[in-house]
Structures are given as structure tokens and as C-alpha cells.
Amino acid sequence: MSDETEKNLALGKQRSSHGRQQEEGVLVIRTVAMPADTNPSGDIFGGWLMSQMDLAAGNMAGRVSQGRGATVAVEAMQFLRPVKVGDEVTLYATLRKVGHTSIRIHVDAWARPRYSDKAQKVTDADFVFVALDDEGAPRPVFADM
Ligand SMILES: CC(C)(COP(=O)(O)OP(=O)(O)OC[C@H]1O[C@@H](n2cnc3c(N)ncnc32)[C@H](O)[C@@H]1OP(=O)(O)O)[C@@H](O)C(=O)NCCC(=O)NCCS
Secondary structure (H helix, E strand, O other), X not given: OOHHHHHHHHHHHHHHHOHHHHHHOEEEEEEEOOHHHEOOOOOEOXXXXXXXXXXXXXXXXXXXXXXXXXXXXXXXXXXXXXXXXXXXXXXXXXXXXXXXXXXXXXXXXXXXXOOOOXXXXXXXXXXXXXXXXXXXXXXXXXXXX
């Protein structure tokens, strides 16, 4: 591999890894904000972003509880900056607490303009899930607890 190809590969890896942001948690979802996700003003609808965050937290909760669950609370949600059409949106999840039947997960959402390598945090919140049994009643997250 030539020096230039190696250099380009290293730079590409640096850009594609999102560097420091990986410290925000586990990268669970990366998607692109589309025109169908906008509000009447043309910015991305907050409800779309919340659903992506819920999906990311639910994905982690499902891995932790190894079964069905439901969102019981969303706390401390902040919308720090707008998300624009075409932004690459990345959801990072961090496990904060595992109770008897509940799981608390912090989610950070970052947006990177389509033609930029600079991403910024746009939203964060805590999601609380309850592990459910087949009847939809709370069940212990870990069977032996
Ligand atoms: C999830 C559900 C079965 C829980 O029933 P519940 O009677 O509230 O259950 P409990 O009171 O036993 O609480 C279960 C756990 O959730 C926690 N919890 C309940 N409400 C909470 C709240 N508002 N915030 C934080 N934690 C909460 C409890 O502390 C408990 O945690 P622990 O077992 O780790 O100590 C019930 O609330 C429900 O079906 N909610 C609707 C869920 C749903 O449809 N979500 C999708 C919305 S579109």
C-alpha cells in the first residue's frame, strides 16, 4: 500500500470512528434524518428523535434483560440543538442502573451534518424500562434476584 493510500485510510478511519464520541456510550443506532421526519418548519421533528432514542435504549434493555420489556419513564430529556435533514444521527446508550425489574439507560444523540466531520450532541435523556413476563407484568431482570 502506498504512503498516500495508508494516510487516506487512517484519515478515513478517524472520521468514520467518530473518535471521542465513542466515550458517550455504546453506539446502538446510526441513521440519517430524512425529509419525511421533519416538522412543519423543515427541521427534524423531536418525536422522531425521541423514538430513535427509545429504540436505542430498548435495544440495550432487551440485551440486558434477555426478554420483553416496556418503557415506563423518560426523564430529563433535553433538546440542545436542532437536527437538520441529511444529518447523520448516532445514538449512544449507557447502562446506568439495573433494579429488581427495571433498567435505567442514558441515551446521548449526536448529529453530524452530511458533509462535515464535526458532530455535536443534540439530545440526551434517561429511559427506564421494566422487564415484562408473557402476561405483561413486571418480572425480575435477572431470574436469581
Ligand atoms: C411497565 C408496567 C407493567 C409497570 O407496572 P407497575 O405497576 O408500575 O410496576 P411496579 O410499580 O412494580 O414498578 C416496576 C419497576 O418500575 C419502576 N418504575 C415504575 N414506574 C416508574 C417511573 N415512573 N419512573 C421510574 N421507575 C419506575 C419501579 O421502581 C420498579 O422498579 P424495580 O423493580 O427495579 O424496583 C406498567 O406501568 C405499564 O404497563 N406501563 C405501560 C408501559 C408501556 O406501554 N410503554 C410504552 C409506552 S408507548
